[in-house]
Amino acid sequence: MKRGVFWLIDDKLLCYPFDGSIKNGVAKSGNTYNHRKLWEHLRCCGEKVGFDYYPRGRVEITRNGKAIIYMSSHIGNEYIARICEAFELDDKPGVKYDYSEHYHCHFDWDE
DSSP: OOOEEEEEETTEEEEEEOOSOOGGGBOTTSSSBOHHHHHHHHTGGGOOOOTTSSOEEEEEEOTTSOEEEEEETTSOGGGHHHHHHHTTOOSOOEEEEEOSGGGOOHHHHTO
16 A cells, blocks of 8 residues: 555546655655645646646555545546555545645636
């Protein structure tokens, strides 16, 4: 099981399980990636949009070894299996849709 972050861009998941290989995107904790820092490093899609433009989420692993997926409400359940595969999640993870501004994207700005 791996921690990390992901974006949903035009129905395609861009998943970045943490392995430490991208040094410019590491979060303060040192054990996962930070969306903003990683986006700046990747310059995803050749677009000039911010890290928060597309729906995004993250996978965390609790101290008890349970995986939890936190994600934008604009990412449907149909993506969970692919997220599990990308982050090598064995057990059924907890899924928490985060409606806070932390996970807002352009779909929320248009509302």
